[in-house]
Every structure is written in C-alpha cells, then in structure tokens.
Amino acid sequence: MTLIDRVGTMGPFSRSFLALGAQNYVSMALAFALNVVLTRRLGVEDYGRLAMLLMLGQVLLLGTANWTHIGFVRFASEEFNATRRLYKSFWSRISIAFPFALLCMFALIWWRQFVASYLGVPVWAIGIIIAQFLATFALQSLGGVFQARQEMGRYGAMLVLEKAAVLTLVAALPLALLNVPVVLALYAVGAILVTMAALLILGRRALLPVQCGATRKRMLAFSFPLLISCWAGFFGANWFDFIIIRQFRPISDVGLYQLGWQIAAVAQQITIV
Numbered sequence: 001m002t003l004i005d006r007v008g009t010m011g012p013f014s015r016s017f018l019a020l021g022a023q024n025y026v027s028m029a030l031a032f033a034l035n036v037v038l039t040r041r042l043g044v045e046d047y048g049r050l051a052m053l054l055m056l057g058q059v060l061l062l063g064t065a066n067w068t069h070i071g072f073v074r075f076a077s078e079e080f081n082a083t084r085r086l087y088k089s090f091w092s093r094i095s096i097a098f099p100f101a102l103l104c105m106f107a108l109i110w111w112r113q114f115v116a117s118y119l120g121v122p123v124w125a126i127g128i129i130i131a132q133f134l135a136t137f138a139l140q141s142l143g144g145v146f147q148a149r150q151e152m153g154r155y156g157a158m159l160v161l162e163k164a165a166v167l168t169l170v171a172a173l174p175l176a177l178l179n180v181p182v183v184l185a186l187y188a189v190g191a192i193l194v195t196m197a198a199l200l201i202l203g204r205r206a207l208l209p210v211q212c213g214a215t216r217k218r219m220l221a222f223s224f225p226l227l228i229s230c231w232a233g234f235f236g237a238n239w240f241d242f243i244i245i246r247q248f249r250p251i252s253d254v255g256l257y258q259l260g261w262q263i264a265a266v267a268q269q270i271t272i273v
Helices: 003-009 012-042 044-064 066-083 087-110 112-119 125-148 152-172 180-202 215-235 238-248 251-272
Strands: none
Touching: 012 044, 012 152, 012 180, 012 251, 044 066, 044 087, 044 112, 044 125, 044 180, 044 238, 044 251, 066 087, 066 125, 066 215, 087 112, 087 125, 087 215, 112 125, 125 152, 125 180, 152 180, 238 251
C-alpha cells in the first residue's frame, strides 16, 4: 500500500492532524526565512529592537488573551458539537479579555514615553504596538474557532498564510522605507489580512448574535487559574532573557540571541510536531 493509499484510509481526525503537522513545518520554515530576511534588511541592532517590540506584544497577549484560549477552545468545542454554533463561547471569551486588554493598553499609553525610550523607538510607535497586539488577538481568536470546529487544516493554513504574508510584505518593501516600526506594522497587516480571509470562510453569521449567557461565568471559572500559570511561563521563556540582556548588553546582542534561539527552537519543534 502506497503512502497516498494509507492517507486515504485515515479518518478525518487523522487526516487533519497530518495536515496540521505538515503546515506547522511549513510555518516554521517561513518563520525562519522571515528572521533571516529581517536580519539582513534591518541589521542586527534594529532586529534586536524589533524582537523587543514583539516581546511586548507577547506580554500584552499573556495578560489579556492567552490564559483564556484553552477555556475558549474547550467550551466552544462543546457548544459546536451540541448546536453547530459557537457564538456564545466566542463572545464570552471576548468579554472576559476586553477589560484586561483595556487595562494593558491604558498602561502602555500612560507610560508611553518610558516604553518608547526603553525600546528605542518613536513615541508614535506605541500605537503600532497596540494595533499589532489587537490584530494578533483577533487572528488567535479565529484560529481558536477553527480548532473548536476541528478544522485543523484551516487552522494550520492560517499559521502558514500569516507568516507568508509578512515575509512577502517585508521582502517587497523598498529598503529605504524599512525600519522597526514599519516592520511591526507589516506584522499587523499580515495578521489582519489572514483574519479577514478567515472571516470570509466562516461566513458573516458564524459568530452572531452577540450573546454570552451562562458560558461566560463557566469559562471565567475554568480559565482564571491559568492566568497565574501563563505569567509563570513568561518568566521561564526567552522573553525574560531579553530584559536581562537589554539591561546589561547592547541591544544588538538581543538580536543575536533571538537568531540563536530561533535556530534552537526550529530544531526542537521539528521533533515535537
């Protein structure tokens, strides 16, 4: 029996898992290529600044969204299996994350002078950081929708398309226009484009009406303990290393560290996937 014949005998879940695994490999390859292109076009120092900005976006997601993602996929999957809809779970997650997102964005705007100085970017770049955070949150939320619907092929396609879109935009933009805030804006544009494509696939009524019901309370009770574990994970990740390196070494060393970490992460994720 050939490999194609074996794939044909697999169940839907197995085929989805196989597709997601293949798409993860493609996504990792695109992410690595993107980092190579960014380093060559920006230089190591500006690449270090970009890594710090992306780190800040990750911190915002940790405080507002990541800790609710597992609960969202769980309750949305239950709702979809029961009713073939999942709008209650979707809007419950949004309503839980919204106050935390407002608080984080308010803090970022309030300390914008300090944050901009620390990151070595203009103050107006704070607006791009917020836009990239919101775009990534929207993309992550729709990715969770596909996960809950067990459409792992489409979820994997989102991962690939987002990396491909950013890589294409970065490679196509003239070098004279390329700088750290612009690259971060391209990350936001890539996320927005893929989010819009996902919405077109889902259809305009997939997430309507705007209603939470009792799901919100159950999701909050399930997810809130994960808030602590998410932040604990932050201090064990490479983002915490950025802060230490930035404190005692030139910001170009952050870029070198990020490149080394990307190579190690690709090797590790190949075995995990």
